[in-house]
Amino acid sequence: MTIEELLEIEEIRTLRSKWGHFYDGGDIDSLVDLFTDDAVCEFSERYGGHWVGRENIRANYTKYSPPEKPAYASLHAGTNAWIRLTGPDEAAGRWYLLDFNTREGLENPLAIFGVYDDVYKKVDGVWKIHRATLHFLWPNRETGVL
Template sequence: MMTLEDLLAREAIRELRVAYSTAFDTIDEAAVRANFIDDIVCEYPVAYGGPIQGVEKVIALFRQTWAHCKYPYDTVHFIGNHAIELTGPDTARGHCMLLDFVNRQGDGSPIRTRGGHDNPMLLIGRYEDEYVKRDGAWKFARIKLTTAWPDRNV
């Protein structure tokens, strides 16, 4: 039976996923960093940076993307169908779907969609996450992104 504490933990984890997407889309490096443990493991498709470990390496990868964003919300990540399983008092895993859009596409930018500005959908993907609770806050320990469209890397 699910307890009130379980429900609160699950909601905090959902808020973590939203906070991460919002921080990335608003180009808020400090907020992105706050969502990760120091030795975060990110498994991205090669086209989006490949596998990396450590918060400094993840932030360096994100800076490369942000260098092509002129304004907040040039990229927008929509998260849905979030499922969370609590695996211990301070651990959990989950998965959710991602719709990733690029709203402003500059000439020569590597961040472009197949349809250009008239079709801003960049990808449809699925995140598989592992979460840990540190100092009373849920954080990402591992993120794995697989893409279903336009290129399937499952």
């Protein structure tokens, strides 16, 4: 692996980390900017199924993180990054998702455990999320093939 490839992988790792910061902080505009125009988020039907295109992604993230929701009411931790460059402008990644609720009075702050399978594309020299598939593992197992 070359230094250049390692730098590309680090850019993708940073991209996915920004996703958590922007979503949890309620910065939906910056969050949506992380996606390609034709991106797809694949979730279970419980979370609206497939969200296709940036405007649909914006509408759904706003639904789950409305402006009146306090910033950092949840924390999404992406761990165990496994990123592979699949071409000069494409990559794939897999992450564990640990989703915590930070609201007071909750007996159990754990909300979701899952695995993200992502496809990334480089657009105008910038890595973007092209496809994000979330396999829910807990508390409800709703997953495709892992």
